[in-house]
Amino acid sequence: MKPFDYVRAEDPAAARKAAATAGATFISGGTNLLDLMKLEVMAPDTLVDISRLPLDGIEDHEGGLRIGATVTNSDLAADMRVRRVYPILSRALLAGASGQLRNKATTGGNLLQRTRCPYFYDTDTPCNKRTPGEGCAALGGETRNHAILGTSDHCIALHPSDMAVAMRALGAQVEVEAADGTTKLHEMDDFYRLPGDTPHIETVLQPGDLITAVRLPAPQGDRQVYRKVRDRASYAFALVSVGAVIRMEQGRIAHAGVAFGGLGTKPWRDPEVDALLTGNAPSRELFDEAADTLLRGAKAQDGTEFKLPLARRVLRATLEEATQ
Amino acid sequence: MKITLTINKHAQTVDVDPRVSLLDALRGELGLTGSKKGCDHGQCGACTVLVNGRRINSCLSLAVMHDGDEVTTVEGLANGELSPLQAAFVEHDGFQCGFCTPGQLCSATGMLGELEDGWPSHASDSLEGGYELTEEELSERMSGNLCRCSCYPGINAAIRQAAEKDGAA
Numbered sequence: 001m002k003p004f005d006y007v008r009a010e011d012p013a014a015a016r017k018a019a020a021t022a023g024a025t026f027i028s029g030g031t032n033l034l035d036l037m038k039l040e041v042m043a044p045d046t047l048v049d050i051s052r053l054p055l056d057g058i059e060d061h062e063g064g065l066r067i068g069a070t071v072t073n074s075d076l077a078a079d080m081r082v083r084r085v086y087p088i089l090s091r092a093l094l095a096g097a098s099g100q101l102r103n104k105a106t107t108g109g110n111l112l113q114r115t116r117c118p119y120f121y122d123t124d125t126p127c128n129k130r131t132p133g134e135g136c137a138a139l140g141g142e143t144r145n146h147a148i149l150g151t152s153d154h155c156i157a158l159h160p161s162d163m164a165v166a167m168r169a170l171g172a173q174v175e176v177e178a179a180d181g182t183t184k185l186h187e188m189d190d191f192y193r194l195p196g197d198t199p200h201i202e203t204v205l206q207p208g209d210l211i212t213a214v215r216l217p218a219p220q221g222d223r224q225v226y227r228k229v230r231d232r233a234s235y236a237f238a239l240v241s242v243g244a245v246i247r248m249e250q251g252r253i254a255h256a257g258v259a260f261g262g263l264g265t266k267p268w269r270d271p272e273v274d275a276l277l278t279g280n281a282p283s284r285e286l287f288d289e290a291a292d293t294l295l296r297g298a299k300a301q302d303g304t305e306f307k308l309p310l311a312r313r314v315l316r317a318t319l320e321e322a323t324q
Numbered sequence: 325m326k327i328t329l330t331i332n333k334h335a336q337t338v339d340v341d342p343r344v345s346l347l348d349a350l351r352g353e354l355g356l357t358g359s360k361k362g363c364d365h366g367q368c369g370a371c372t373v374l375v376n377g378r379r380i381n382s383c384l385s386l387a388v389m390h391d392g393d394e395v396t397t398v399e400g401l402a403n404g405e406l407s408p409l410q411a412a413f414v415e416h417d418g419f420q421c422g423f424c425t426p427g428q429l430c431s432a433t434g435m436l437g438e439l440e441d442g443w444p445s446h447a448s449d450s451l452e453g454g455y456e457l458t459e460e461e462l463s464e465r466m467s468g469n470l471c472r473c474s475c476y477p478g479i480n481a482a483i484r485q486a487a488e489k490d491g492a493a
């Protein structure tokens with residue numbers, strides 16, 4: 001690991017100030033950043049420790065919830081309001097990582113965790129995300145845990161978060177304090193960026209921006225399902241996951257918020273899929289049409305071809321469960 | 325940097341480079357070599373310790389981030405005699421080479437506390453609580469600890485026995 005300065009921030013303002021210097025990075029649970037620092041995939045000059053900032057509360061907020069950035073994944077999954085009103089979020093969190101990791105992983109860190117693409121991790125191979133302009137070893141290389149939606153000629157790295165998929169399905173907002181102290185709200189739908197020709201830029205955040213919370217609106221659907229398919233039954237990232245927030249009225253789908261993991265270069269949601277489902281009675285044909293819509297722009301590699309039929313089946317199974 | 329950790333109930337001050345993981349501080353600086361380094365990347369659970377009562381992977385945490393924290397390692401589980409969980413591991417052959425065992429013990433100790441607090445798991449049918457340590461629940465809740473010798477039947481039997489004595493299952 002490269003040497004770095006360690007600063008423990010006493011309050012959010014001090015954290016933002018310390019993080020505004022070049023080469024500085026926040027550290028929260030550390031479960032992703034330290035993993036990458038050990039391999040020197042990331043090598044910050046300064047670590048600004050935000051783990052003791054008073055951002056660890058879950059509060060009722062405008063009919064929804066405001067989840068502090070340093071709330072751990074396990075506390076969030078176990079919160080009774082989340083379990084009862086946003087079960088999709090508890091389910092997504094509990095489907096991720098392990099008990100030990102969830103005790104450290106935080107809301108902000110989970111949103112910003114980096115890809116698990118093996119070439120991003122291997123500093124001996126080219127990676128545009130790690131070193132802009134170097135090339136992409138995954139294109140034409142060994143693929144499996146890679147994206148098939150939102151890819152570019154420069155990057156096919158997958159966003160690995162489960163939690164973020166549930167938050168997208170719920171229509172969450174990310175609350176950010178900028179380096180100058182102003183608060184900004186980003187819709188989850190606009191928070192992540194597609195790789196394009198700048199895959200190293202993953203979100204709309206600016207240097208020094210501190211995520212302070214995630215806001216959940218009152219849920220628009222009471223039928224919530226998170227289904228994750230992976231290489232082993234537990235403690236593995238998603239090959240495909242689908243999160244659905246559905247409201248039924250008189251046998252028809254009155255609201256559909258469907259988001260996907262394991263498929264996109266960012267936590268995926270497609271307004272056309274939601275629109276297609278809305279107003280219709282659930283049927284196998286409808287769900288197949290939704291899969292056609294979802295996958296219309298998909299670009300698979302040899303190693304990710306299997307995700308096309310898998311995504312279709314997981315989507316169908318999720319929607320059947322959520323609408324029955 | 326100088327930090328103070330309360331390890332197995334004793335306050336200890338150490339001077340560590342910011343790069344040192346909690347695991348390396350325990351093993352290298354403090355001579356507590358019970359906690360093991362399997363992967364050093366959060367993938368095996370051999371380094372599991374309890375921090376302020378919660379199980380974490382000590383390999384993926386910086387020692388300097390734990391100034392003032394209470395740490396329990398496998399060396400601190402026994403209180404004069406083996407804890408019921410430790411005794412159950414001996415009784416049920418919960419190990420072969422023993423490399424994963426300190427992590428299994430610390431993890432299971434933390435896990436039983438989570439169960440008592442009514443935390444749900446991926447294996448739970450309902451999110452409403454009232455969980456019992458079924459085979460599915462146990463395997464899921466302990467999935468963060470791998471055993472290369474595949475002693476899972478013995479490990480699970482030991483944890484179940486300790487849980488029953490505890491009244492948790």
Ligand SMILES: Cc1cc2nc3c(=O)[nH]c(=O)nc-3n(C[C@H](O)[C@H](O)[C@H](O)COP(=O)(O)OP(=O)(O)OC[C@H]3O[C@@H](n4cnc5c(N)ncnc54)[C@H](O)[C@@H]3O)c2cc1C
Pocket residue numbers: 025026027028029030031032033034035050069070095096097098101104105106107108109110111112113160161162163209210211212235236237238365366367
């Ligand atoms: C073996 C293993 C298996 C895993 N399996 C899964 C899985 O199945 N599903 C899944 O979703 N995840 C999984 N994870 C990933 C895990 O969820 C993440 O490592 C974790 O959520 C990151 O949170 P953290 O608080 O530890 O982040 P950190 O490592 O502290 O930070 C990550 C990044 O976020 C930035 N950051 C953190 N907080 C803030 C903030 N408030 N404002 C601005 N920037 C911030 C940091 O600067 C850093 O760049 C796994 C991890 C491991 C090691």
Ligand code: FES
Pocket residue numbers: 360361362363364365366367368369370371372381382383384
């Ligand atoms: S050594 Fe920490 S999880 Fe493997």
Ligand code: FES
Pocket residue numbers: 418419420421422423424425470471472473474475
């Ligand atoms: S007893 Fe050998 S690794 Fe578990």
